[in-house]
Amino acid sequence: MSVAEKLEEIRKSIPDHVELVAVSKTHPTGLVREAYEVGQRVFGENKVQELVAKAEALPKDIKWHMIGHMQSNKVKYIAPFVSLIHGVDSLKLLKVINNEGARNKRIISCLLQVHIATESTKFGFSPEELLHLFESFNVRSLENVQVCGLMGMATFTDNQTQIKNEFHSLRVLFDRIKNQWMSDVDYFREISMGMSNDYLLAIEEGCTMVRVGSAIFGAR
């Protein structure tokens, strides 16, 4: 199947209220363009250098999402144009993004990454750390970032129940934060969870964004 055909299949399985982020990391710009030509506009990359190179080479109406681990000293390269940063995992990083937003006279949309998997290799706040952040700091006081929601990655496992439980825990945490601290801001509404192997489970558990790579572009 071509990229266009795979994309069409995946779109059919995703409800309208869920945004598809096409994860193009490691794939050449030619494949990104194939997806672009059948209407895909939101793409995800996990490395700053690759994201910047692709953004320069490809049409300007693409919305680029940074989905990978973000180092503070690299924020400046994507701050002028990035559409959403999914993996914010510290207050320090959020403040750096805020400063770069100010320098570029824009408000940068971010998601806070939560560690929901059992693997220790995945980044993110623990649920306790995230609640502590909201208790101790008003994220809305940062004028050049907008915290739009949460992002998480499930454990790499065949155990569907475990994956579902992990996604469910992110949904519950989102609802709690929304109710307690963000109920009056409509932009706090995104839950980014689900990849090629588990995005249908993520949709069942109430995500608003899925990040799908290999099911569209093939194996890396």
Ligand SMILES: *Cc1c(COP(=O)(O)O)cnc(C)c1O
């Ligand atoms: C690579 C990646 C994806 C996409 O993974 P696939 O299994 O190829 O769909 C999603 N989210 C993050 C954070 C990634 O790094």
